[in-house]
Amino acid sequence: MEYFIQQLVNGITLGSIYGLIAIGYTMVYGIIGMINFAHGDIFMIGAFVALISFIIFGLTGVALPIILLLVLLIAMLFTACYGWTVEKLAYKPLRGSFRLAPLISALGMSIVLQNYVQVAQGARVKPMQPLISGGLEFFKNSEFIVTVSYLQIFIVILTIILMGIFTYLITKTDLGRAQRACEQDRTMTALLGINVDRTISITFIIGSSLASVAGMMFVLYYGVIDFYIGFLAGIKAFTAAVLGGIGSLPGAMLGGLLIGLIETFWAGYVSLEYKDVAAFSVLIVVLIFFPTGFLGKPDIEKV
Amino acid sequence: MEKKDIIQSFKDSLFTGLIALALFGPIVGLRTASKGEGLFITPQWGIVFLLVGLCILGRFLINLNSARKTEITFFSKFTSKFSAITEDKAKHFAITAILFAVVFPFLPFTDRYFMDVAIMILTYIMLGWGLNIVVGLAGLLDLGYVAFYAVGAYSYALIATTFGWSFWICLPLAGVFAAFFGILLGFPVLRLRGDYLAIVTLGFGEIIRIILINWYEVTNGPDGITGIPRPSFFGLPFKRSPDEGETSFHLFFNLEYSTMHRIIFLYYLILVLALITNYFTLKIRKLPVGRAWEALREDEIACKSLGVNPTNTKLTAFAIGAMFGGFAGSFFATRQAFISPESFTFIESAIIVAIVVLGGMGSQTGVVLASIFLIGITEMFRDLEQYRMIAFGGAMVLIMVFKPKGILANRKPTILMHGDKK
Numbered sequence: 154m155e156y157f158i159q160q161l162v163n164g165i166t167l168g169s170i171y172g173l174i175a176i177g178y179t180m181v182y183g184i185i186g187m188i189n190f191a192h193g194d195i196f197m198i199g200a201f202v203a204l205i206s207f208i209i210f211g212l213t214g215v216a217l218p219i220i221l222l223l224v225l226l227i228a229m230l231f232t233a234c235y236g237w238t239v240e241k242l243a244y245k246p247l248r249g250s251f252r253l254a255p256l257i258s259a260l261g262m263s264i265v266l267q268n269y270v271q272v273a274q275g276a277r278v279k280p281m282q283p284l285i286s287g288g289l290e291f292f293k294n295s296e297f298i299v300t301v302s303y304l305q306i307f308i309v310i311l312t313i314i315l316m317g318i319f320t321y322l323i324t325k326t327d328l329g330r331a332q333r334a335c336e337q338d339r340t341m342t343a344l345l346g347i348n349v350d351r352t353i354s355i356t357f358i359i360g361s362s363l364a365s366v367a368g369m370m371f372v373l374y375y376g377v378i379d380f381y382i383g384f385l386a387g388i389k390a391f392t393a394a395v396l397g398g399i400g401s402l403p404g405a406m407l408g409g410l411l412i413g414l415i416e417t418f419w420a421g422y423v424s425l426e427y428k429d430v431a432a433f434s435v436l437i438v439v440l441i442f443f444p445t446g447f448l449g450k451p452d453i454e455k456v
Numbered sequence: 457m458e459k460k461d462i463i464q465s466f467k468d469s470l471f472t473g474l475i476a477l478a479l480f481g482p483i484v485g486l487r488t489a490s491k492g493e494g495l496f497i498t499p500q501w502g503i504v505f506l507l508v509g510l511c512i513l514g515r516f517l518i519n520l521n522s523a524r525k526t527e528i529t530f531f532s533k534f535t536s537k538f539s540a541i542t543e544d545k546a547k548h549f550a551i552t553a554i555l556f557a558v559v560f561p562f563l564p565f566t567d568r569y570f571m572d573v574a575i576m577i578l579t580y581i582m583l584g585w586g587l588n589i590v591v592g593l594a595g596l597l598d599l600g601y602v603a604f605y606a607v608g609a610y611s612y613a614l615i616a617t618t619f620g621w622s623f624w625i626c627l628p629l630a631g632v633f634a635a636f637f638g639i640l641l642g643f644p645v646l647r648l649r650g651d652y653l654a655i656v657t658l659g660f661g662e663i664i665r666i667i668l669i670n671w672y673e674v675t676n677g678p679d680g681i682t683g684i685p686r687p688s689f690f691g692l693p694f695k696r697s698p699d700e701g702e703t704s705f706h707l708f709f710n711l712e713y714s715t716m717h718r719i720i721f722l723y724y725l726i727l728v729l730a731l732i733t734n735y736f737t738l739k740i741r742k743l744p745v746g747r748a749w750e751a752l753r754e755d756e757i758a759c760k761s762l763g764v765n766p767t768n769t770k771l772t773a774f775a776i777g778a779m780f781g782g783f784a785g786s787f788f789a790t791r792q793a794f795i796s797p798e799s800f801t802f803i804e805s806a807i808i809v810a811i812v813v814l815g816g817m818g819s820q821t822g823v824v825l826a827s828i829f830l831i832g833i834t835e836m837f838r839d840l841e842q843y844r845m846i847a848f849g850g851a852m853v854l855i856m857v858f859k860p861k862g863i864l865a866n867r868k869p870t871i872l873m874h875g876d877k878k
Contacts, residue, residue, distance in 0.1 A: 188651045198483065205486045208497055234478040246857045253597050254860040256651050257813050260599075260806060261852025268845040273484045276842075384802070388662070391655060426670040433659035440652055441644045 155297040164414035169312035172409025173367035174390035177360030183400035190259035193387015194266035199232040199365025229362040236361025392436040398446030465519030476511035582730035584823035586780030592818035594773035595753030597654040600661025604778040606800035608785025623687040634782025642774035668797040680796025
């Protein structure tokens, strides 16, 4: 039982990270109907920016909460630039092209980003000393002590705060309204005087910022990154988006949590070596039995 | 060009420079390196300023150059003319190319290195042709093609090392296994729409790789399988000193022993395999199933309403594509004599897809040109390993942006109802 609770806590933490990445996939899919394959690598770049700023601020000796806040903002800003540029260079010229063109372009972009970081930062793994240590312990009299580290609490709370801000942005502001309108009908939205290109750019900026926060959490949580983390994390987050119903924002978060839980429980109870297989198998099974995910709208093909 | 425009484009370039600074600043400018315990940062501002400067200059020149549009149209005109020529003279081109390929090993400048590169290019051509059935004809984007390549290689290696059967028995078996895996994967997922299918196939490719790494008892894990038997020339091995009771190739034909014999044999082997793939594709395009593939690629709903079963039709494409992948895989295994999961990463799938897409999906000649181009370039820049992949990915993006249909766009249906309406 205690072991189960421990896995649950770990799974929720991992799920928060996947959920934040999954939002980027689902938003882009909702608005321009393409799988942004390079999104996982944007997450990786976010992790690198966060790592670099942690090292820089670590030297200055500022208080920890201020460092965290500063790193968060810096990672969001710089990673958003990447998201914006990738959209401008690789996807925007392809609007209205045949269906697979943006996917292949995204694939190319993903290869470029990965190897670019490999060249610029080196292929070795980058370790970082843990910044937030310690935690709360439960069930102290039983055999297995459940530990909830402060870092896990920080990750989950930060995710909840960001989700709150994000939900407000999408449901209550003009920007969110424009975005939802673009999702429904881009031509009509343009006729109503909304700058569609700008809205799409902002979608990429928001998605990349959230991915960069996930990247920062990843650096803190695992303490080790390399240029290749984006590939696996990206695919798992995409699975999360599909599981929750692609195009649906609460769905992305729910899917993220589910994938995080499935992965940790699989690693905890079934087999550690095959934990990545679990995520892929879930993807295949979900697409066969619930092609629209849990919270997605059915997609009707029209002639 | 007016003064206002120049100022405008100047501002625009400065903005580009600002963005470039934000992009390259942290990632390129602050290189992390581990020294002892922990990471330190080595600043590299020189490169950043160089890159930013290049971006500003590039943007400014693009803005100034109003002739840019005409250049692009010239480029696309040139390529379309090129594809028209290759289409008209397709027969001559193909015959010349095949003749050249046949005499290639005996040309005076051909050495061991050239032969190795040629064998590699031919392997990719064969993989490209195999995948072309799936991507080019049936229009299904398969990002996990390397899985079938791996299945072929491993089944060949396992059968050959366990039972000691000869290459010519193992080759078809490897193809059958790969086709079986194609059906196994295809059966559940082929109902999915294009981009979902792409991601699921990618996931499948990774699953196969993870299983190969972890199933230690069978696949020997990350260490791979060694000592895979080399092919023999219809029972005559390529050995300097054959075992008792055996005659080796050079003794039988009374030749001086040379390691080149085996290389040349491998070269012809892959050439024949590739040509069989090509011949098969060209023929099956004219059969009902081939036409159904092309029809499905163009309009799935119309096909359904005309009574074509999309799942079965796609499944045949998938299985046949997988089978050729399996053949290529067993060739790879016998050539290397050693295989490990490292040879079957996602990047291999991406390279094969890039070859098909770059060649213009569906064009057989395009695959040849793209393979020579991509693998040849990769070989030329062998020392710049990392930059090479950046260029590779960048080329994929650029081709999609400027020429989404590839170098030789060939989406013309193979057969038209009332003859060719030109």
